[in-house]
Amino acid sequence: MATTALSRAPESVAPALPLRRRGIAALGALVLAGAACLALGEVGGAGVLSLGTTLFAYVALAQAWNILGGFSGQMSLGVGAFVGTSAYTMALTMTRLGWSWLPGMVAGMAVAGSLSALLAFPLLRLKGDYFAVGTLAATLALDAWFDNWSFVNKSMGVSVPIQAVPGQTEMYVIGLVVALFAVGSAIVMRWSTFGVRLLAIREDDLAARLLGVNVSGYRLVVMVVSGMLIGLAGGVFALSLVSFVPDGMFAMSWTIEALVMVVIGGMGTVIGPIVGAVAVYYGITTELANFPTLSLFFEGGLLLVIVRFVPGGLWPFVVRTARRSLEWCGTAIRSARATRPPSS
Amino acid sequence: MNATTLVNGALEGGLYALVALGLSLVFGVLRLINLAHGVLVIGAAYAALELFELFRLGPFAALPIVIVVAAVFGYLLQRLMLTNLLLKGPEAGIVGTFGLAVLGEAAFAAAFTSNGVSLQSSLATSSFKIGGVTLEMVLVTACAIAVACAGALQFGLKRTRAGSVLRAAAKDPSTAELMGINVRLVFALTVALAAALAAVGGVLYGVSTGFAPTSDTSLLLIAVAVVVVGGVGNITGTLVAGLAMGLVQAISVSVFGGGYADFTVYVLFFVVLIARPKGLFGQGAL
Numbered sequence: 001m002a003t004t005a006l007s008r009a010p011e012s013v014a015p016a017l018p019l020r021r022r023g024i025a026a027l028g029a030l031v032l033a034g035a036a037c038l039a040l041g042e043v044g045g046a047g048v049l050s051l052g053t054t055l056f057a058y059v060a061l062a063q064a065w066n067i068l069g070g071f072s073g074q075m076s077l078g079v080g081a082f083v084g085t086s087a088y089t090m091a092l093t094m095t096r097l098g099w100s101w102l103p104g105m106v107a108g109m110a111v112a113g114s115l116s117a118l119l120a121f122p123l124l125r126l127k128g129d130y131f132a133v134g135t136l137a138a139t140l141a142l143d144a145w146f147d148n149w150s151f152v153n154k155s156m157g158v159s160v161p162i163q164a165v166p167g168q169t170e171m172y173v174i175g176l177v178v179a180l181f182a183v184g185s186a187i188v189m190r191w192s193t194f195g196v197r198l199l200a201i202r203e204d205d206l207a208a209r210l211l212g213v214n215v216s217g218y219r220l221v222v223m224v225v226s227g228m229l230i231g232l233a234g235g236v237f238a239l240s241l242v243s244f245v246p247d248g249m250f251a252m253s254w255t256i257e258a259l260v261m262v263v264i265g266g267m268g269t270v271i272g273p274i275v276g277a278v279a280v281y282y283g284i285t286t287e288l289a290n291f292p293t294l295s296l297f298f299e300g301g302l303l304l305v306i307v308r309f310v311p312g313g314l315w316p317f318v319v320r321t322a323r324r325s326l327e328w329c330g331t332a333i334r335s336a337r338a339t340r341p342p343s344s
Numbered sequence: 345m346n347a348t349t350l351v352n353g354a355l356e357g358g359l360y361a362l363v364a365l366g367l368s369l370v371f372g373v374l375r376l377i378n379l380a381h382g383v384l385v386i387g388a389a390y391a392a393l394e395l396f397e398l399f400r401l402g403p404f405a406a407l408p409i410v411i412v413v414a415a416v417f418g419y420l421l422q423r424l425m426l427t428n429l430l431l432k433g434p435e436a437g438i439v440g441t442f443g444l445a446v447l448g449e450a451a452f453a454a455a456f457t458s459n460g461v462s463l464q465s466s467l468a469t470s471s472f473k474i475g476g477v478t479l480e481m482v483l484v485t486a487c488a489i490a491v492a493c494a495g496a497l498q499f500g501l502k503r504t505r506a507g508s509v510l511r512a513a514a515k516d517p518s519t520a521e522l523m524g525i526n527v528r529l530v531f532a533l534t535v536a537l538a539a540a541l542a543a544v545g546g547v548l549y550g551v552s553t554g555f556a557p558t559s560d561t562s563l564l565l566i567a568v569a570v571v572v573v574g575g576v577g578n579i580t581g582t583l584v585a586g587l588a589m590g591l592v593q594a595i596s597v598s599v600f601g602g603g604y605a606d607f608t609v610y611v612l613f614f615v616v617l618i619a620r621p622k623g624l625f626g627q628g629a630l
Contacts, residue, residue, distance in 0.1 A: 307443065
């Protein structure tokens, strides 16, 4: 597979710092950003808290998709499978076993991760288009199964016990921690030898294999990590939605949202999915909350427009433009200095 | 489970084969699973519905118009969109066709509401008996059309000059280009032909089963499963696999009940994808 404009991460072109130091710098920046978000939650009102919680869950969702689709090049259309299993695990452990939200969320993450590992065995043998369609089929199968499974109330759905749902401020912090965890995982994967090997697999899996990279092992790890992170995000969504049905939690809309956010922001970058999540969440999801058809229309259209005209996504485009204009300014200043007559 | 269920199931499989033929063609030539194929099929059914509402044209009177519209749409789709995406790599093709599918579903829901509809035709309700088996007329028609389309496609690909040009472009686009074949034109005409086949399948599906804006996903998955079982680009294989798929679905519905109809299709799809990614009948004409 040739290196393509869509799949190339701009950071991979010329790292200014050694790999590990870049990673540590990025983690430091992440901690600062997390502290800033926490402070914002302290001063902000109820609106900030509830918007922020959902936004953080979307950041985690987008980043989890990006780790699988952007870093290792496996385009998943099955985000709903992991959101759904995690949300259902959480609701069932909380209602039937009387667990509180934290063990419930961890259980949800674990089950989503296990599902990921289970699906990895058949799916990782498939490449490209087949992988995408396989994940799509897995999600639809789970949706159809839960719709008919009396253990989970069929299509009537389940709910998280309302008295066990944490308050708004706690939800904000939970969402923030989940988002930081997802972005942190992306940073660790991106700026490490692990990440470099992943890039090698994405660009040419045969060459990577011949160089001694354990291709299936790496793909399995990435798929499980991505599934677990989606599971965490699904737990946050479950807590904020309280009650839900199979068609909602195993829906294609999770995949669409994650894919739109990542593609708009910049697939295969760390910042891109965050930028995309913020842009899509404020620009489309909240604006068009009452017009689901219109918002789907926009999201589908955006996917087409971005992939056709700005294939790398907005963030790399912004970075490139900023760098170019800085260079242009530098050149202009230097040439102005050179042509200025000596003052003395 | 009686003979009528099984026979009609297999006949419905002819419809699946018809839907899968276009997908198989695009997959074989462009090496792309067109995730918007289901939307093309459903779109044709909606176009027929619109023609009925505007001009009172029955589904079969509307079919030629729908086929032409679909073919033009397919040609433009390839020219304006897919060529560019395919040059960027497989990820762009997946994102682009998926985006198109999302856009299509939303557009159908906006224009025609998300309720299920079906195309009215006297064919839909008529049936006849052979022995003790009641055959639904619309399924017999669909199956006959599927066999005719598959036969024509097989003949066209194997025995005509256009067919050999198409096969050359599919096998090795750059060499074909050097031999003076206009590969971009051939690819665009391939997508146009696939869209036309999807249109035939869509109108028949609309008459026999009915459809909603979100019907495209299950149609897409059934079609992919049929293509995988039959072998990519293998026309005869696709036809046989389609019939088999319809039969298996009919059996599973009568064993597990209607609620699990979708579930069995997806599980079957999964099993097929894992067990035989190269198809039971191997690579075909393309």
